[in-house]
Amino acid sequence: MNERDSEAVAAQLVAKGYTLAPSEKNADVILLNTCSVRDFAEKKAIGKMQNLAADVRKNRPEVVLGFLGCMAQSRGRELIDKLPDVDLVLGTQKFHRAAECLDEIITGAREKIVDVAEEENSEATIREHLLNGSAKTSVSAFVSIMQGCNQRCTFCIVPFTRGEERSRTIPDIVAECRELVSRGVKEITLLGQIVTSYGRRGGSGRGTKVESRAPAPLLPSTLDLRPSTIKSPFVQLLDAVHEIDGLERIRFTSPHPKGYGDDLIDAYARLPKLVESAHLPVQSGSDRVLKLMHRGYARKRFLGIIEKLRRAKPDIGITTDIIVGFPGETETDFEETLSLAREVEFDNAYIFKYSQRRDTPAAEMPDQVPQKVREDRNRRLLELVNGIAARKYDAFIGRQVQILVEGPSRKNPARYTGRTRCNRIVLFDGGARHQGRLMDVKITRTGSFTLYGDPAIMNL
Numbered sequence: 001m002n003e004r005d006s007e008a009v010a011a012q013l014v015a016k017g018y019t020l021a022p023s024e025k026n027a028d029v030i031l032l033n034t035c036s037v038r039d040f041a042e043k044k045a046i047g048k049m050q051n052l053a054a055d056v057r058k059n060r061p062e063v064v065l066g067f068l069g070c071m072a073q074s075r076g077r078e079l080i081d082k083l084p085d086v087d088l089v090l091g092t093q094k095f096h097r098a099a100e101c102l103d104e105i106i107t108g109a110r111e112k113i114v115d116v117a118e119e120e121n122s123e124a125t126i127r128e129h130l131l132n133g134s135a136k137t138s139v140s141a142f143v144s145i146m147q148g149c150n151q152r153c154t155f156c157i158v159p160f161t162r163g164e165e166r167s168r169t170i171p172d173i174v175a176e177c178r179e180l181v182s183r184g185v186k187e188i189t190l191l192g193q194i195v196t197s198y199g200r201r202g203g204s205g206r207g208t209k210v211e212s213r214a215p216a217p218l219l220p221s222t223l224d225l226r227p228s229t230i231k232s233p234f235v236q237l238l239d240a241v242h243e244i245d246g247l248e249r250i251r252f253t254s255p256h257p258k259g260y261g262d263d264l265i266d267a268y269a270r271l272p273k274l275v276e277s278a279h280l281p282v283q284s285g286s287d288r289v290l291k292l293m294h295r296g297y298a299r300k301r302f303l304g305i306i307e308k309l310r311r312a313k314p315d316i317g318i319t320t321d322i323i324v325g326f327p328g329e330t331e332t333d334f335e336e337t338l339s340l341a342r343e344v345e346f347d348n349a350y351i352f353k354y355s356q357r358r359d360t361p362a363a364e365m366p367d368q369v370p371q372k373v374r375e376d377r378n379r380r381l382l383e384l385v386n387g388i389a390a391r392k393y394d395a396f397i398g399r400q401v402q403i404l405v406e407g408p409s410r411k412n413p414a415r416y417t418g419r420t421r422c423n424r425i426v427l428f429d430g431g432a433r434h435q436g437r438l439m440d441v442k443i444t445r446t447g448s449f450t451l452y453g454d455p456a457i458m459n460l
């Protein structure tokens with residue numbers, strides 16, 4: 001999401017006549033888009049800004065320095081008090097105001113700007129794209145469908161930094177997707193903190209074109225309201241995006257397990273452009289911890305969703321987020337997380353050591369787990385998850401898979417990189433002629449979270 005927000009700010013500045021600097025050493029404006037999910041991310045951003053102030057600003061006092069995003073939102077003016085070299089602090093509902101704020105600072109109209117206020121309709125302002133920025137972005141693009149989060153998980157700072165859920169309308173999102181496809185994009189990832197809550201609460205998307213039931217004429221006369229006939233607003237959005245000619249693949253991130261209804265599972269079976277890939281944050285395998293986290297589902301329900309997904313799409317790639325060392329997590333609770341990871345066999349998992357965040361209920365909970373224990377559990381879970389993932393990667397050797405070619409590999413430009421439908425990276429000896437193509441490759445070997453392929457059949 002931060003990558004997408006940064007891209008929209010960069011595109012907005014380019015449209016105003018700015019150019020992207022190859023390095024911060026020769027940039028006239030340096031904006032750090034920040035994350036607050038863990039303390040480490042905040043410390044890193046502050047350390048980076050201190051270095052910029054000491055290196056860049058000392059030699060070129062005219063350089064404008066700014067913080068954007070979540071940390072800017074949660075700390076506001078405090079950041080300028082702490083780091084007086086900072087000129088601009090823009091919150092999460094103000095990305096679209098970056099260019100006008102810079103104008104005011106550069107022309108001297110205002111010396112410093114802090115703007116972290118809420119803004120109506122800001123959910124519809126992340127829309128500009130930089131398609132010629134890197135080869136990758138011209139094939140695949142992120143589209144922000146909503147802002148904010150109402151889940152109130154006890155560990156999470158996001159509801160405080162991103163505000164209440166607000167959704168864009170389906171026509172607005174579809175128009176942006178169409179425009180991207182007309183500019184060569186083949187794959188779209190729909191983005192939101194909790195995409196499965198799309199259209200359920202506030203924002204311009206609410207109560208307009210989004211309905212919580214399938215339109216009446218589609219229902220049989222007996223009014224069959226079994227779960228699969230009820231379409232959530234998110235599934236209605238998937239249907240609408242799926243209609244776009246020229247679009248080859250649809251992804252989304254991230255859903256909440258609670259929002260994985262049968263209509264969404266059906267969508268995987270029904271919509272060929274919806275790829276076989278799901279990122280389902282489970283956070284813990286222990287029901288006791290899930291309850292303390294306020295997640296709204298139990299282990300059994302989560303396992304039931306995985307089973308249904310695999311029944312609908314046996315080759316689906318499933319990834320997750322897990323927190324270790326949540327307050328009160330005992331060794332027994334942690335072992336339940338290990339057993340869940342063994343049972344599900346995730347294709348990959350992002351594992352986080354619990355980080356105390358201010359204003360969140362978990363920060364005040366008793367039995368905070370010592371740092372050493374968090375680190376030990378992190379290591380044990382990582383070992384297990386990586387071992388399972390490596391076995392699953394090896395199982396691809398000899399198989400033929402379809403990839404969408406994104407462009408030259410960053411590490412070795414002689415190689416090209418693409419993604420399978422189940423979201424695995426494939427490297428192969430390719431050239432510019434392959435860029436943006438859907439093609440079949442045969443997997444010959446594996447590396448760390450990478451597959452190596454040989455073009456087998458070209459879909460020209």
Ligand code: SAM
Nearest residue numbers: 037155156193254256281321322352353354355
């Ligand atoms: N949509 C996601 C969900 O369903 O929970 C939330 C996305 S969150 C920004 C990304 C991940 O960061 C979470 O899934 C969680 O694993 C991790 N995270 C959030 N707060 C955390 C904290 N206080 N300490 C450690 N990890 C945290």
